[in-house]
Amino acid sequence: MELNLKGLDQKDMNAFHTLPSERAKIIYGSSPAAIKTTYTANQLASSLHPDIQYVKVAKIIEENDQVKTFVLVPNTEEKTQKLAYFRPGQYISIELKIDGGIYRRPYTITSSPKDALENFYTITVKRKKGIVSNYLFDHVKVNDTFSVSGPTGTFYYEPLRDAKNVIALVEGIGINQIISMALAIQDKILDCKLTIFYSVKTEKDILFLDKLIQLNKKNSPITIIILLSEEEKENYLHGFITKEMLDQYKEPETSFFISGSLSFYDRVNELLKEYNLSNKYIRHESFFGRVAIQNTNTYTITVLTEEKEISIPCNGKETLLEAMEKNGISAPSRCHVGDCGFCRSKLKSGVVRTFNNILTKADEENEYIHPCASFPESDIVIELPY
Ligand code: FES
Known part of the structure; x- marks a missing residue:
């Protein structure tokens, strides 16, 4: 390959020739100490946006016969000493193991961000059809422990965008x-x-x-x-x-x-x-944007993960993510309504019906789907994000 040096004058050429020796000087003159692997900015970022937080139920308040508020504090016996700060309106995704399944569901934090500085959150749960809400409502007691995600979601007041x-x-x-x-x-x-x-x-x-x-x-x-x-x-x-x-x-x-x-x-x-x-x-807020599907067929979903391939049944009324959860497949997820992108997976074959119109153009062109917002319409093969 020929270099096009047109436009460079003698001064540039001299600078170009001295570059290697300048670099060598810097390299040989630098400290032999090991390169830093932790940076304050990274530590701050992971304290604000942890992937996982371990929590303990400190108190349960009965709001009425159908609604309970859970006060969550860090489970210091695991790795969490401090809960992450959040913006009002954000949610945490709770992970629970129920009857052999692994379930994650989003719950909005109902306390003030000031309370996070005092190291607690509250979530308020209504007993309803959903497996996780019912489990929380009927089985979770004070001192029970589980893990939650860092605060997530975009339904918050942003002074740069929103009116006063x-x-x-x-x-x-x-x-x-x-x-x-x-x-x-x-x-x-x-x-x-x-x-x-x-x-x-x-x-x-x-x-x-x-x-x-x-x-x-x-x-x-x-x-x-x-x-x-x-x-x-x-x-x-x-x-x-x-x-x-x-x-x-x-x-x-x-x-x-x-x-x-x-x-x-x-x-x-x-x-x-x-x-x-x-x-x-x-x-x-997008939590309520779920459609009811009337498809009584059952399909086979083949899930490709980094280590294995698993085939599970999925009925036409449940999302691919719900079928995976029920069968104990730990697929990444947070919002459950196609909003956060955490579950984004490659559709290798098959047809799905999506709700909320949540896919970007790039997702569609590259055949990505959000399993939390996709119902099967045929047998499916998907590859989970690693
Ligand atoms: S869990 Fe958020 S997009 Fe699927």
């Missing part, structure tokens, strides 16, 4: 995604104005009522409006959120944070259409 005035529209257990933001404002960690429209069926379904009353104090930047859809009671509004209600709190620059069921999203999005907002002012 925030309206949160939440339904039922969706309050979990917003309560930490309200606590962070109270603790002066966040500086914004927050109005929460909290929609539940009846008064007994309201979560964190004492905290909400306390946050709603006069002259506080936080306003809480609770709507009951199935009963009329003093101190609460009745029915569904209306545009007239929002008009009272909307300012020219307002960010909307939405957390609730799919039907709640649809109704709220209809209301917000009238404001003609750009997308950046509407933030959705």
